[in-house]
């Protein structure tokens with residue numbers, strides 16, 4: 001008879017990577033990542049949290065830990081320090097952490113090769129799930145980390161228009177970055193910079209005289225396939241009620257579908273609760289400090305939806 005944890009290890013040979021982004025700062029990405037990581041780890045899965053907010057990392061504060069290693073150690077000492085060697089334990093069983101950077105300039109802008117090395121080593125870490133907490137904005141670093149799982153990122157938004165707008169722009173930037181890297185063609189790059197939506201971009205390819213009709217048709221098909229391969233999952237944070245959360249997720253999904261040909265899924269929502277701020281100040285994730293609050297149940301429901309029972 002296998003122990004439960006052994007059964008889980010057998011069923012997940014490779015770590016799943018869940019990248020949490022969304023474009024806007026302060027919407028609740030880090031609180032979501034930390035509480036989700038703690039909740040899933042408590043269920044017996046081996047989880048690693050990566051603080052990939054290169055300019056303003058704060059997972060340690062929210063989790064209430066202080067590590068001796070930092071992501072700087074990996075970027076600075078490439079070749080001598082493996083990623084595994086900077087993974088630190090946390091007070092929570094099954095949960096380990098790769099702490100963020102100090103935010104110093106050279107580390108806030110790792111070279112592309114350093115990012116590629118990080119992403120490669122991340123895939124080889126011994127874990128069931130790796131949750132990557134991104135920073136705000138749509139800088140290349142953030143987009144490259146978001147794209148590392150190809151498509152299955154989480155977009156955290158609040159029910160505010162600014163947050164929905166930013167998440168849309170973030171998704172568009174990620175899709176356009178993926179297209180740019182896929183073709184690496186000056187013609188595609190030129191047209192990409194002149195269009196605001198995939199819809200317009202496809203039209204401009206069809207009209208462009210630099211492509212033969214057959215090539216143009218093929219590119220358009222590929223573009224639609226690239227967009228379809230994105231399946232981001234929307235999480236609405238700080239919602240006042242379920243209806244408001246649903247509307248916000250629907251608006252983002254509608255824009256993504258119509259303008260980017262991307263079909264997002266809805267993962268769930270977390271209510272606004274002023275206790276979250278106390279939990280951050282106490283350094284105790286709310287799923288631990290207040291497991292019976294509705295916000296903790298929101299996280300539990302989403303952990304179930306992700307398949308980590």
Ligand SMILES: Nc1ncnc2c1ncn2[C@@H]1O[C@H](COP(=O)(O)OP(=O)(O)O)[C@@H](O)[C@H]1O
Pocket residue numbers: 024025026027028029030031032136237238239270271272273274276277278280295
């Ligand atoms: N569900 C929530 N309800 C109320 N306040 C929240 C909630 N989630 C996050 N917050 C507050 O918002 C602040 C920013 O959250 P954080 O997770 O750090 O955002 P981000 O990582 O997106 O910048 C936190 O310090 C916390 O006090």
Ligand SMILES: [Mg+2]
Pocket residue numbers: 029030031053058133134135
């Ligand atoms: Mg954050």
